[in-house]
Amino acid sequence: MTIQKFGAGGWTPSRLGSLVGKTFVITGANNGAGYEAARVFLAKGAKVVMLNRNVDKSLAAIDSLKIELGNNADVTFVRMDLAILDSVREAAAKIIEKVSHIDALICNAAIAQVPKQELTVDGFESQLGVNHFGHFLLCGLLFDHIEASKGRIVVVGSNAYKMGLKRIKFEDLNFDKKYTAWDSYAQSKLAQMMFAYELQRRVRAADKDVLVQVCHPGASRTNLLKDTASTFNKMLWAALSRIIAQSAEKGSWPEVMCAAEEQVEYEKLYGPTKRVDTVGPIGECTMDECVLDREMASQLWTLSEQKTSLSWSIQG
Ligand SMILES: NC(=O)c1ccc[n+]([C@@H]2O[C@H](COP(=O)([O-])OP(=O)(O)OC[C@H]3O[C@@H](n4cnc5c(N)ncnc54)[C@H](OP(=O)(O)O)[C@@H]3O)[C@@H](O)[C@H]2O)c1
Helix, strand or coil: CCCCCCCCCCCCHHHHHCCCEEEEEECCCCCHHHHHHHHHHHHCCCCEEEEEEHHHHHHHHHHHHHHCCCCCEEEEEEEECCHHCCCCHHHHHHHHCCCCCCCEEEECCCCCCCCCEEEEECCEEEEHHHHHHHHHHHHHHHHHHHHCCCEEEECCCCCCCCHHHHCCCCCHHHCCCCHHHHHHHHHHHHHHHHHHHHHHHHHCCCCCCCEEEEEEEEEEEECCCCCCCCCCHEEEEEEEHHHHCHHHHHHEEEEEHHHHHEEEEEEEEEEEEEECCCEEEHHHHHHHHHHHHHHHHHHHHHHHHHHHHCHHHHHH
């Protein structure tokens, strides 16, 4: 059994002191766990830059944060659509130009359970494109900037990584043959997490000053399925989530922890630790070995560099 170093109550934001002078960049922060993470950082005096795809929702989120936390809350947004690689490139360039220091980049945005196969403009299965390739490119473009800040990269995964095929379907990446909403979402989250652990290994081997952490929010009441999932899955989740899920606020704590807590470790997965790691105190979760498969991670890295036309400054 894993020893939980934050005690029976688990990690909570009350462990954090003032975050004045820190800057957190969060993808998909107009809603759900990303929005709640922004609330925590702002309440502790940090600056937050959201990377969101929707202008109206971003302005509404900023309004609501300022109404709650005061007009001085330092929150802005840069438009970025992870489904369009050129949009990611533009957003990364703006961040490098405007944000001098990044304490943590949190890869939080995602789409899930897309019922029928859809392709992004760059030709990727939509969940793999948004959740993995978009974030892979963003992290690669911002890596040197984050290293100069001695900052962190936090990847928000999901328990889904171990509930699908438990491998990257290199022979049919877009699920052209037998598409299912579940397997394709699971693949995209596995890809994100495999990438993160591979990045951890590369950072350590190259002795770079970037901390990479991986977490998941368990089952949280957010908007994740509201736009994308099938009507049946939406109705099912709407009913089930009242019983089995926790609040979006609690869902945000693992990513806040990974971005700001001192006592985090190498090759760990942080999230809720009760009811099969879906709710409850935040701590170290059990890991399925599929996510640490080095050969697959290395193959995925090479493929991701090709697909995003990006050669990372850090090599394997
Ligand atoms: N909720 C859960 O039970 C659960 C379980 C396991 C893992 N997760 C993970 O938790 C993270 C946060 O999700 P959530 O539950 O908070 O869901 P959410 O409320 O739907 O938030 C997702 C965010 O991602 C943004 N997004 C979607 N597509 C995007 C794109 N192409 N470009 C930029 N931003 C985009 C959304 O923007 P819009 O508002 O414009 O759509 C939204 O701000 C995700 O990584 C998800 O996989 C959640």
